[in-house]
Amino acid sequence: MTNSSAPLAGRREWTAFVVLLLPLLLVSMDVSVLFYAVPAISESLGATGTQQLWIFDVYAFALAGLLITMGSLGDRIGRRRLLLLGAAAFGLASVAAAYAQSAEMLIAARAVLGIGGATLMPSTMALVRNLFRDDKERSKAIGIWSGAMAGGIALGSVVGGVLLEHFWWGSVFLINVPAMVLLLVLVPVLVPEFKDPRPGRFDLLSVPLSMGAVLPVIYGLKQIAADGFSRPMGLCVAAGAAVGCLFVRRQRTVPHAMISRELFRHRAFGTGVGLNALAAVGMMGSAFFTTQYLQSVLGKSPMEAALWGLVPSLAVAAVAPFATAAAQKADKARVIACGFLVAAAGYGVLTLSGTGSLVTVLAGSALIACGIVSVMAPASDMALATAPPEKAGSAASLLETGQEFGGAMGMAVFGSIGTAVYRRDVEESMPAGLPGDVVAAVRETLGGAAGAATRLPDATGGSVLAAAREAFTHGMTVAAVGGAALLILGAALSLAAGRGMRNHSTTEEPTTPQLATRP
Secondary structure (H helix, E strand, O other): OOOOOOOOOOHHHHHHHHHHHHHHHHHHHOOOOOOOOHHHHHHHHOOOHHHHHHHHHHHHHHHHHHHHHHHHHHHHHOHHHHHHHHHHHHHHHHHHHHOOOOHHHHHHHHHHHHHHHHHHHHHHHHHHHHHOOOHHHHHHHHHHHHHHHHHHHHHHHHHHHHHHHHOOOOHHHHOHHHHHHHHHHHHHHHOOEEEOOOOOOOOOOHHHHHHHHHHHHHHHHHHHHHHOOOHHHHHHHHHHHHHHHHHHHHHHHOOOOOOOHHHHHOHHHHHHHHHHHHHHHHHHHHHHHHHHHHHHHOOOOHHHHHHHOHHHHHHHHHHHHHHHHHHHHOOHHHHHHHHHHHHHHHHHHHOOOOOOOHHHHHHHHHHHHHHHHHHHHHHHHHHHHHOOHHHHHHHHHHHHHHHHHHHHHHHHHHHHHHHHHHHHHHHHHOOOOOOHHHHHHHHHOHHHHHHHHOOOOHHHHHHHHHHHHHHHHHHHHHHHHHHHHHHHHHHHHHHHHHHHHOOOOOOOOOOOOOEEEOO
């Protein structure tokens, strides 16, 4: 049932929405802003290889592990209040990271940044759900929200590179501070408070259970993507899944669950979360290869690769409004199916790539990005529209946690396919008589092959690197076939789900009044 009689948003609500995009951009940029800063950080702080990995990963782990908790907490204490607390923590942690005197201090600051990000992400999406009651306006806002998130990830590496050209490495963190100060000033003026009027007791035991379910799975999948499958990482994922079963069981039995059972009373909610997660699989599966292709196959510098990587984001910015408009006029399930098919066509273009196919790879990546945003925006709207407004924080956190799972799964599955093909091909094409350490380095990764090639005579090194690039490209094209097949399946699933809920894409607002206090 549509909500066409709901009041339209005015200038105040749209201004508030623009302000809410600030934390979204910064949190998504923080995923990639460190790409170029690591060498300078390592030199300044003397970070070891393991510490470098934790500087990168602790942010994403803290963010993913606490999304569900923070979404539920925002429903209870107020989404605006949680947003302000998160903004203050994010700003202070940014200053601490910028002026860190040791690798350990930087890792701790990055962990706090992740905690702050976990408060900001579900709060902003939930507030969008609350600010825009009209279906068309909410769909438009969520489309812009989805495009801003995708653009922020691509923009982060470019901004980081530009800052490092002119300032010291701490500047990549200090850029967060003015935006957080602006947020702290404007949000109390523009954004009303929303929270559940009868939230019930907060279930503390569900906090460690949710973290124990999410973190081992995310960590295990990331390691599988990087190093291939191993028994310890398989057990890590299995352990997380086991804890996840306990978490789900508790949510189904306790009186005041962290994840409200009301969310799943409408089929569209679970469908939206699932399709959104499947889209994230396709998005990160593509990103795993294209970023490496630009640098290691085409030989682009990190900055050049980041700038070329903006091309798909520009395409997303152009397509997102049209996808949102289409979802308002047509059945959302059909629009989502079309998005999956466009992304599948992008993977099809990637199968045509050779070792010098810049235009082909960029065109394929742009199609994938446009298709994925055409899935994520209506799928997110489908889920949020059916969620009771007082449970919008929990609904948003489930959407975003699903994206984290989907992204990790995409990197693990497609990365494993590509790595298996790469290793098979490179073993068959390596010249005979190479030293054992060179063979091991070449077999491990394309980056290892590039490093090993510099230690060989020019002719031999050139042939080894050419063979490694061919093997990597072949692995990418084989994985792209799998990606296209998966997304075609996603299109079929969305159409099948649409048949079951064609007349139930949204629900009426609940009769329970929602607390909203304007300053």
